């Protein structure tokens with residue numbers, strides 16, 4: 001009999017996985033001789049590049065349970081019981097560990113780790129020589145999205161409408177903020193068959209970097225994207241009567257500010273600004289005003305209150321307009337996305353080539369030196 005879940009029952013795409021992590025219990029002490037039981041083992045989550053998906057993790061722990069060994073009991077021949085060994089759960093790089101206490105740990109690099117369940121201490125005089133039970137914690141493993149393009153914007157800006165228009169994805173769209181509550185993925189297909197993946201993220205609001213709204217939780221999913229598409233509503237935005245009304249320029253600055261404060265290289269990513277709902281600005285007056293303010297940055301910052309000023313201004317590769325609802329302007333945006341991605345890929349290739357070149361030059365220098373030494 002196998003403990004493995006039959007292949008048909010393992011979902012094809014797993015981006016969240018719960019695991020019950022149990023630390024080992026401490027071994028029993030030996031009161032007669034004052035012997036110490038060994039400590040129970042810990043459960044540790046560690047990021048490994050060789051693990052690519054959470055599905056692999058599920059296949060390794062089909063019962064979604066991971067238990068570390070118990071510490072050894074003390075006996076008259078082994079007064080100090082051996083500690084139970086630790087268990088490591090190997091997960092892909094880019095996993096967010098949701099710990100039982102509500103904290104979230106980002107495992108972004110090879111071998112980064114976090115302890116998710118401690119073992120109990122071995123029995124000794126302070127515990128009446130009884131081994132203590134280990135932690136039993138329910139943890140969540142969430143894999144950060146891996147998409148080429150991330151859609152960022154305030155709620156209601158039209159991000160999901162854009163995703164729906166350019167891909168086969170069917171995200172929920174509605175005229176109220178926070179319609180999207182979890183990241184949605186879509187594939188943008190080009191005439192020559194090239195595919196670029198797009199992640200629609202829940203809307204950001206003022207204070208997102210401090211976890212207002214759905215904040216940081218979802219910004220994490222934008223970290224691994226290669227390009228950000230800022231979606232901006234040409235109309236003013238007001239989250240509720242408790243919040244001030246923000247002009248499109250203010251919304252843009254706030255978005256910029258939130259991404260800047262969040263850090264993680266968000267502002268350094270290639271980015272395109274897509275000004276949406278252009279169909280609602282028939283006279284073109286709002287657009288003209290907004291473009292004027294953008295062109296006159298940073299001087300135009302004087303026109304808005306200082307607490308909206310970002311410390312670094314985002315640099316856009318392009319500023320374009322669209323009506324995601326009416327399918328207008330989308331082809332230009334699609335093409336620009338591809339162009340920026342291609343330029344980035346080319347830059348990366350040249351950088352890598354330069355690196356290998358330097359390495360081979362170093363190799364040649366060594367060869368030259370060896371030659372000289374031989375002469």
Ligand SMILES: Nc1nc2c(ncn2[C@@H]2O[C@H](COP(=O)(O)OP(=O)(O)OP(=O)(O)O)[C@@H](O)[C@H]2O)c(=O)[nH]1
Nearest residue numbers: 156157158159160161174178179180203323324325
């Ligand atoms: N007139 C007009 N309305 C639009 C356009 N794009 C989106 N909308 C409308 O704006 C509202 C919000 O659109 P969504 O696509 O749900 O906005 P979102 O940015 O995904 O919002 P959240 O998920 O809440 O962050 C919906 O009622 C859309 O129909 C547009 O180009 N023109």
Ligand SMILES: [Mg+2]
Nearest residue numbers: 159160179180
């Ligand atoms: Mg949405």
